[in-house]
Amino acid sequence: MSERKPTTALFSDPLRVVNLGLSSFAETLRASRVPVIDVDWRPPAGGDAALIRIIDNLKSDDEHAWSATITAANEKAIEHLLSAEPHLIGIGIARDVVPGMTDRTLLHAGPPITWDAMCGPMRGAVMGGLIYERAASTPDSAAQLAASGDITFDPCHHHQSVGPMAGVMTASMPVWIIENVTAGNRAYCTLNEGLGQVLRYGAFGDEVISRLNWMQNELAPILSQAIEKHGPIDMRSLLAQALQMGDEGHNRNRAGTSLLIRELAPFLVRLSEPSESIARVLEFLHSNDHFFLNLTMPAGKCALDAAADIPGSSLVTVMARNGTQFGIRVSGTGDRWFTAPAPIVDGLYLPGFSAQDAAPDIGDSAITETAGYGGFAMAAAPAIVQFVGGTPQLALDTTHRMRSITMAESRSYQIPAMGFRGTPTGIDVLRVAETGILPAINTGIAHKEPGIGMVGAGLVTPPFSVFADAARALAESLGKQEKDQMAAS
């Protein structure tokens, strides 16, 4: 039963308006109390006509689907991501387990960067890392060493690793070892230090160094033994439960941390270590609701690494920031980084701090969003808005919006409030470039000066250009592939 409305109804019925684009277009109507629905419309491909043509050329006859080559490559890539089974298998010392790690290597978050170009908190963390390694005894001598050229700086991502915020990993640091048992590859991450005055936020004072020493000498050996007794811990199961308990796996990890504690506690108690040491370990875990973050990150990393380097695939495999540059990698373009200046985070600040104190966006923790949780699962964690700002509705909207730029829904990570739908998983760089809808990342905020630490947390919008650049490069690689095939035939 469909009835056509007479045209005159447009004039006799009350006005109801759908506004495309900037919300301010409809201000006059709103002032006259006309109901207006804002549609956050953006011109395709950011209005870049050349990019529109490039993207259109990658489509199949069905204008909503990509070419057969891309579709096949993406099916393969997303299946690797969705079927990954990250297991926590143990703790090792970076120099012993992280590929390519040496006593003179210092890993950091984000795309490659030199000492000169590093932001304040990353410099602070580098200085702290060198003091922790006893390669320098003061912040000044550490800065000199860092500038001397004797230290090899390298992204964590080049070593199957990830690091939150500054992401500094040095040779003596204990690291989580996560294995993707589906594909057999591994990922590594340091142990989380807690909030406030901590290395990853660029602090390097005595408190920071002695905590790192304690983590190396007591926390890690004890946890390592407990994990050995327990056997591998299925991170997918823990994270799936945590998402049903108000976590999103990036900035809210209270449930995940709790689940890890209860899983390990009986095994900790049975160790033949002094009970005072075991109690200190349990107290440290209890005092740090972010402890689980350094497990969700390498869990995401080893899942995404399994989906990397598939020619033709538009799956984003890395989003990472070094506090100076925001960078991404895409499966079909392999190791290549696409970078742009790191943006400023829009967030809530700790008392006494404001946006003027903030360093630009920093950290490998956006690996969580890349893997389909974190900001992409905000709907599972409405309480997080008390930490990063916004409203519970924003949390729902964010997850909903991410469905437009992702390839699939997670088969493991569900959102009860959305009828148990899977989290939006697998960013399609071509969809981002086409729609201009950018991945939603929630993150901590470091002070812009070295040595200070955390000042807040919030939401950040990545630069569009990195996705546009990657889309162009992917298109080029596909063109080249076709030419090679023609030449070979």
Add this chain to the structure above:
Amino acid sequence: MSERKPTTALFSDPLRVVNLGLSSFAETLRASRVPVIDVDWRPPAGGDAALIRIIDNLKSDDEHAWSATITAANEKAIEHLLSAEPHLIGIGIARDVVPGMTDRTLLHAGPPITWDAMCGPMRGAVMGGLIYERAASTPDSAAQLAASGDITFDPCHHHQSVGPMAGVMTASMPVWIIENVTAGNRAYCTLNEGLGQVLRYGAFGDEVISRLNWMQNELAPILSQAIEKHGPIDMRSLLAQALQMGDEGHNRNRAGTSLLIRELAPFLVRLSEPSESIARVLEFLHSNDHFFLNLTMPAGKCALDAAADIPGSSLVTVMARNGTQFGIRVSGTGDRWFTAPAPIVDGLYLPGFSAQDAAPDIGDSAITETAGYGGFAMAAAPAIVQFVGGTPQLALDTTHRMRSITMAESRSYQIPAMGFRGTPTGIDVLRVAETGILPAINTGIAHKEPGIGMVGAGLVTPPFSVFADAARALAESLGKQEKDQMAAS
């Protein structure tokens, strides 16, 4: 800008229908694909004209408010409920700490009941309780003793106590001691045994009795020492956190249990008990996500007891079921029970069981709903529908509906998904009687035969008549009060 629609629009515009009352009224329209919104409308006071008059007589000039006497009484009652601060202060043995407890007393859930009238699972739990106390050695001799008149059966609620499901408490059982530090009153509850073959679901086999013995001899003494070292634990804070982590405090307590474990673990480790014993305690807690239920229940009980016995108040202070009768108590009518036959639970069944196996609604656990969480906080716990049935939308709707029959919003317990609004708290028996909207309770389901145990979980609708009866009795008490005042003046 408001414009009147011409009457002819009714015929030219497509039909959109709002249907009041039974959903089936609109079946024909729905079959013709006309959009229909069902409004769950019920006649006032269940259509009972005499009750409508009684309720109307209790109103002030403003027809939405109760008389000044009731309003003042309710303000006092709800303030006692909202300001209660339940603290876990320790564990004791029932005979030592529960008022009026003797070696021949057996407490049970719900309103008073005799052995003859008890349902299967309550009989099973009584038999198990007597075997556990070594007052009988076999189920048969236990049943004979129960029938002999030598055992005093009494509701938990008559002894500042509450018990889930059958709610059986005997003299030797360890009990949680919760103190409402605002008013100084205390409440008691046994420790939770886990799911499946357990006493509270009417099972009494060897497995059940040996678990109860272990709880008495190892679990309780160890937990008791840890709590003593820790000091009082603020239950309001734990429950508030749990509600932000997907619990509702009745049938979903995974977060609360996790938070309790991480709070106590360091103190457990520091005890001079064998580490194997401490490990067993931690394993038991880890294996039982309902462990926290037996803390949320007495937390609610001591909050509500502080709001009891206020003449004129229409606050419901108890909802409890013994598997035969559903009973409530109201602040303004004191100790009096209003009862009706216990309903059948609408729920999800464990494999191999169906509604035909179910005992009627049983347990004191509806104290959680009475105190403003449990079913009333379902919106905080959308994942619970996997346990009790329904959809995440049902969870939201349920909490929303409870706002119509409650006096206030909790100042402590918030629901992130509802913009951090407080949970609907403090059932107004007059609003229930007036609107016919019944409190939403979610609950476990016991097998109807003794000795079997849990068969499922679900949602239950209390009988309307208990609220109608209580409303009439409250009106009577107010009439009497007025007469007494007139006689005295």
